[in-house]
Amino acid sequence: MTVIAGPGHARVQPSAAQMARWAISDALVMTRRNLLVWLRVPAYIVFTVVQPVIFVLLFRYVFGGAIQAPGAGGYVSYLMPGIIAQTAAFATFATAIALAQEATKGVIDRFRAMPMARSAVLAGRLIADSIRMLIVILVIIGVGYAVGFRFQNGVAGAIGMVLLAEAFGIAVCSVSAFVGLAIKDEESVQAFGLIWIFPLTFVSSAFVPIATMPGWLQVFANNQPVTLVINAMRAMALGGPQFPLNPALWESVVWLAGILIVFTPLAVRSYRHVG
Numbered sequence: 001m002t003v004i005a006g007p008g009h010a011r012v013q014p015s016a017a018q019m020a021r022w023a024i025s026d027a028l029v030m031t032r033r034n035l036l037v038w039l040r041v042p043a044y045i046v047f048t049v050v051q052p053v054i055f056v057l058l059f060r061y062v063f064g065g066a067i068q069a070p071g072a073g074g075y076v077s078y079l080m081p082g083i084i085a086q087t088a089a090f091a092t093f094a095t096a097i098a099l100a101q102e103a104t105k106g107v108i109d110r111f112r113a114m115p116m117a118r119s120a121v122l123a124g125r126l127i128a129d130s131i132r133m134l135i136v137i138l139v140i141i142g143v144g145y146a147v148g149f150r151f152q153n154g155v156a157g158a159i160g161m162v163l164l165a166e167a168f169g170i171a172v173c174s175v176s177a178f179v180g181l182a183i184k185d186e187e188s189v190q191a192f193g194l195i196w197i198f199p200l201t202f203v204s205s206a207f208v209p210i211a212t213m214p215g216w217l218q219v220f221a222n223n224q225p226v227t228l229v230i231n232a233m234r235a236m237a238l239g240g241p242q243f244p245l246n247p248a249l250w251e252s253v254v255w256l257a258g259i260l261i262v263f264t265p266l267a268v269r270s271y272r273h274v275g
Contacts, residue, residue, distance in 0.1 A: 022117060023119055027117070028124070028127075030128075045135075069209065072152065077149055084137055084165050088166065089197055100186050103181055109274065122268065133170075138162075201226055225259070235249070
């Protein structure tokens with residue numbers, strides 16, 4: 001702690017360690033606030049879980065018989081890593097919508113006027129959404145087990161798959177945070193989210209082998225981040241080259257790091273210009 005002398009008084013300058021502790025404490029308070037909002041509206045959590053459950057049942061029992069998937073375990077084993085990645089991506093809609101609502105209603109302006117760390121609003125939102133995302137992912141894995149999915153690569157592979165799905169969701173959250181704060185209109189944010197999330201998830205290896213797609217579409221599908229993340233998740237869940245040998249894992253990590261490096265500063269910049 002540094003004491004700065006001024007005319008007739010002395011001002012205490014907190015140390016970097018104290019500033020970091022205060023920022024963490026403020027972020028945890030904002031995390032608790034966001035989680036309490038969800039707990040007070042249990043229907044929100046229910047609907048968040050229902051959509052991916054419907055996708056699991058729809059693809060497992062309606063399309064599963066018509067789609068020939070490579071590898072052991074049948075189509076359900078091929079499907080579940082894709083559904084989990086899609087669930088993590090779609091769960092970030094809530095990030096964009098909530099930030100857009102708070103920006104429009106002036107909530108963010110009130111937070112910025114309070115004696116709290118400027119980073120706490122975004123950090124608290126990210127932590128809370130990560131917790132919610134993890135809960136939904138675990139529920140979907142439970143549903144997958146009920147319809148025949150099984151991890152075939154041990155506990156370490158299962159944990160690695162969940163962690164990679166969580167990292168993927170956090171990276172997409174940074175994009176959603178930027179979109180919500182930049183557009184600041186709930187309906188427009190929701191429409192824009194569908195425009196970019198749906199093509200990336202469906203034109204990937206999530207639901208069908210890429211080899212069944214037209215050649216010109218395979219080029220895009222094979223080299224976009226969602227496919228790389230899902231391929232790495234499949235290898236962890238079902239067996240295949242593991243870290244550090246799996247090229248899809250390395251490529252997906254590079255993609256996720258790049259997304260965070262680009263969109264986190266953009267989200268922070270949009271947050272500073274709200275109002």
